[in-house]
Amino acid sequence: MTQEVGPLARTLSLPYYEDALPAHDRFHATRVRDLSVRLANECERPVQKDVLAAAAWLHDIGRPRERTGEIDNHDEWATAEAAALLEAEAVSSERISAITHCIRTHSIRSSSPEPESLEAKLLFDADKLDATGARGIVRLACIVGERSGKAGEKFAIIDDSSASETSSMDRPDITLLREWARERLDHLYTSPGRRLGKSRWRFMDEFFTRFESEIGVDGDR
Structure with missing residues (x-):
């Protein structure tokens, strides 16, 4: 696959934000993407910015469904949904795993796993800073x-x-x-x-x- 996964994730994510309220809409996703890349640029260690950008676009795609009670946990739902979307676009399993780890661990909820990769920590921080x-x-x-x-x-x-x-x-x-x-x-x-x-x-x-x-x-x- 030659297409960059960041722009692809943006295209895939936008329909999911159509029914979102302001706190978790596509503009929030955009700010988190921009801020996470800004933080990445200040890191001394190398960062997979394309993975980070893709995770930022997809991290809250489950919020509208969680708000209406259709799903219980937007983190878990978005992780599975993002994996299916990216797999259908022939994104490598390694990159999908890196992206979905960021999504799964972005929440501040006590039930959320700890972010382990640098990209996951940057997404977490950007989301909280928003x-x-x-x-x-x-x-x-x-x-x-x-x-x-x-x-x-x-x-x-x-x-x-x-x-x-x-x-x-x-x-x-x-x-x-x-x-x-x-x-x-x-x-x-x-x-x-x-x-x-x-x-x-x-x-x-x-x-x-x-x-x-x-x-x-x-x-x-």
Whole structure:
């Protein structure tokens, strides 16, 4: 096979994102692809960038089905689906294995296996970094919206319980976004990922402090 697997994976993946909501759509896949390659360029060790790009395009193709309850685990489903798609295109079994390992291990869920290859670690980091910084704040809010739709009721209150009357409510507040971002940054595997994570966290920390000050809460508490 002479065709590069990265562009092929993009073509194969796009139909799966047609019904995706903003937090896990093709634009998220594009950002993860671009960011993972950026991190790869900063690595001292060689990286199979074509494998990495292909995995980035395919990593969330199961998200729309998981959201509607058609499947239980988008990681496992996408791993099997990607393998079948690539095999049908005569991609070598070695490359398929490398790509699907990245897909299988990209999630932060406790049930997800640990990424072992450098490409898998870079994909994991890029995916988590897309939930940090300025874009990350917007995306995390979109994820709250996705979960609210799936649950059939509000998943979280975008407020601070200490500054309002939400403290007695069962739903989490704005601190959930801070916790989600911090959790993702604490799990990053690569040095380039951690460096970028520090920069993005500084912005997020300033944002949440500003958010608290706008509703009358002492940001230094």
